[in-house]
Amino acid sequence: MSSNELEIEFAGITFKNPFLLSSAPPTMDPRHILRAARLGWGGAVMKTVTEEPTVDPRTRLGVLRREGKAIGMNNIELLSRESLKTWTDDWIPKIKQEAPKDFIFIASMMSGPEPEGWTALAETMSQTGADAIELNVSCPHGSPEKHMGAFIGQDPKLVEGVTKAAKKGTDLPILVKLTPNVTDIVPIAKAAERGGADALSAINTVESLIGIDIETATPLPIAYGKDRKEQFSTYGGFCGPAIKPLGLRFVSQIAKALPDIPISGIGGIENWTGATEYLMVGARTLQICTAVMWYGFSIIKDLTKGLSSFMKRKGYKSLDSVVGKALPKITTWTALTKLPPIVAHVIKDNCTGCKDCVIACADGGYVAIQMRDGAAVINEEKCDGCGLCYVVCRDNAIEFIHAR
């Protein structure tokens, strides 16, 4: 295998590997971006800028935990707190000058529903040395109140219009970053393609209310109202490992409907296996935010090493041969054979006798599991092959076999 098996073409640009920082706090300034660039990231999408810098509330991050471990995060942070001028006159030229030559820098920008703003911003960004531009039409909080972000991204006409307008202002490749906060993402993706998008990024965060402090009946994350005393919160954007199933769904739906447009997959990627899942449903590059915020830029080492070793083990010669590999196997429910003769089977050596599967199957399943000699045993006559025992088993003790 060649030494650059992770290299991939995306929107007319060669990336040395598919791993990019998504537009978020890890790309807030040159200090962050250059550190990531030197550690080997393929590229970065800068924190989104608009005409006016942002002043955010405090606090602005909330967390979803399971047994102490964070599995999802939400944020009520808006866009870059630095001015457009600082980015275009100082920061982007500095990053382009000091980052390794093969590091790809993508500018991220947002404007209102009027096309002129997008054309003007794209013209300005084109003069900075950026390699491509991502249009943020997907921020789910704050921006929609100003008729920006997901307000635009939920309306195919506006998406087409602003994409066309941005294309008018630049020759750089344009990525349109889509929102998952829609019933069907395909018409939106098609609108972006009609507008001239060179690529699509999916997904931005999922609109959410992360939780309530029940002692004080206060929604989270706790922020303050205008009087600086009373506590309030607002709906935010949910991200991290818990949203990977949503990202995979949206990316696969776009890839199936629009096979010719490259997709940058985003949402809950925290290791090389999650990255490979996104590649297999059609993503050509991968963007990461939460995992970097939680574990740091150095995860790039495991991402590249893990993906390379996997490709070697499976005989994939290039990333192109991994992209979309699982897509033909996503079909309709109607096309599935009903009740194939599959039943659960307990791997005795792994079963600890915890009874979790027995309880689940008794009350949520087909009453098909009993304890015998300290281990779970499946009654194949009763087992319906639903998979609930596999879901609740913490010991990797369930496999599926053809029923006798």
Ligand SMILES: Cc1cc2nc3c(=O)[nH]c(=O)nc-3n(C[C@H](O)[C@H](O)[C@H](O)COP(=O)(O)O)c2cc1C
């Ligand atoms: C604190 C925070 C700020 C973000 N700011 C932006 C932004 O300015 N522009 C943007 O396009 N996406 C923004 N995002 C969304 C991320 O780029 C990404 O789409 C999302 O978090 C899903 O990826 P993840 O699960 O890897 O975090 C932000 C996310 C977080 C957590």
